[in-house]
Amino acid sequence: DERKREVISLGIGxxxxxxxxxxxxxxxEAVVESLLIDKFNGYSPSAGLPTTRKAIASYLSRDLCYELSQEDVYITVGCTQAIEMALSFLAKPNSNILLPRPGFPTYALCASFRNIEVRYYDLLPQNNWQLNLEAIEDLVDQNTIAIVIINPGNPCGNVYSYDHLKKIAETAKKVKTLIIADEVYGHLAFGETPFTPMGLFSSITPILTLGSLSKRWLIPGWRLGWFVINDPNCIFKSPKIIERINNYCDLCASPTTFIQAAVPKIIENTKEDFFKNTLKMLKKNSDICYEKILEIPCLNCPYKPQGSMVVMVNLNIILLQNIIDDMDFCFKLAKEEYVILLPG
Incomplete structure (x- = not known):
């Protein structure tokens, strides 16, 4: 009975x-302890608990050449709120933002709500989904508020090298704009290229780093994210900017307080074996997915995934009957086979 078939959802990370x-x-255990001590049932400060901000600053500083302070960190309801936060306080009349294509659709949605013009730059599948930096220079003007970089990549599964990220930072400096670094899949790199945080290059140009516990700790439903200002030279940070960020925080709800309170122990007590095992499973699943795609004539994977939890697949419509485009393919696959994919 088809009505009892289980839906296989591959459309969300x-x-x-x-x-x-x-x-x-x-x-x-950290969350249970935080809840049972009965100290974290009230509201938290709008920017997050000081202990949580300090723990995130320390965690991210491990991979940097300087120390973040807790004042550089703002706790958000997942990375989605961090995206909304960044675009909200950067928005100004006639502003535009550079987004990757393919990319994560929430950025374009948030931009439209803030009347920010979206300008897409194309990622190059034949070159490991890297940026065409000359195209970036052509797109930027005096109204550009930021360039968004997603690394490890969503939806392409790519991981940028140290050298490529440095060139991106140098390009941003040249065109006088900052970078929004979406690192929600940070450290989930299982190929030859290790994960490099964009914050390493914040001495070149200011970096706004967005991230969360969701993917690395496998807890997206806990909704614990962050917005971090990487700006050791204080090029971007100013009293006016900080005031705008704090005003945004005052308008919005903070993540659940007892979840925030658990963060220091979550970070401190998690063993490295847990992360290694996650990467091992991701690589195994990714390899199987890639190999199976190669066996299907109408599908092509231009780049073997090296990180994150997603893969970008090319669909050859010519080899399919009664399929108009990727949207039509995904709709009919869901209807006929109960498999959900995202068109791209």
């Missing part, structure tokens, strides 16, 4: 939808 992915016991 939620690792908890698959039984092989579970968060670490240390994370669960």
């Amino acid at each position: 939620d690792p908890t939808a698959h039984s092989c992915f579970h968060t670490t016991n240390e994370a669960k």
Whole structure:
């Protein structure tokens, strides 16, 4: 009976939808302890608990050549709110923002709500989904508020090298704009190229880093993200900017307080074996997916995934009957086979 068939959803980056992915016991224990001590049932400061901000600053500073302070960190309801936060306080009349194509659609949605013009730059599949930096220079003008970089990539599964990220930072400096670095999949790199945080290049140009516990700790439903200002030379940070950020925080709800309170112990107590095991499973699943795609004549994967939890697939419409485009393909696949994919 088709009405009883199970839906296979491959359209959202939620690792908890698959039984092989579970968060670490240390994370669960930290949350239980935080809840049971009965100290974190009230509202938190709008920018987040000081202990949480300090823990995130320390965690991110491990990979940097300078120390972030807790004042550089703002706790958000997942990375989605961090995106909204960044675009909200950067928005100004006639502003535009550079977004990757393919990319994560939430950026364009948030930009439209803030009347920010979206200018897309194309990622190059034949060159490991890298940016065409000359095209970036052509797109930027005096009204450009930021260039968005997603690394590890969503939806392309790419991981940028140190050298490429440095060139991106140098280009941003040349055109006099800052970078929004979406690192929600930070450290989820299982190929030959290791993950490099964009914040390493913040001495070249200011970097706004967005991230969360969601992917690396396999807890997207806990909704714990962050917005971080990487600006050691204080080029971007000014009293006016900080005031605008704080005003935004005052308008919005903070993440659940007892989840925030658990963050220091979640970070401190999680063992490295947990992360290694996650990467091992991601690589295994990615390899299987890539190999199976190669066996299907109408599909092509231009780049073997090296990180994150997603893969970008090219669809050859000519080899399919009664399929108009990628949207039509995804709709009919869901209807006929109960498999959900995202058109791109």
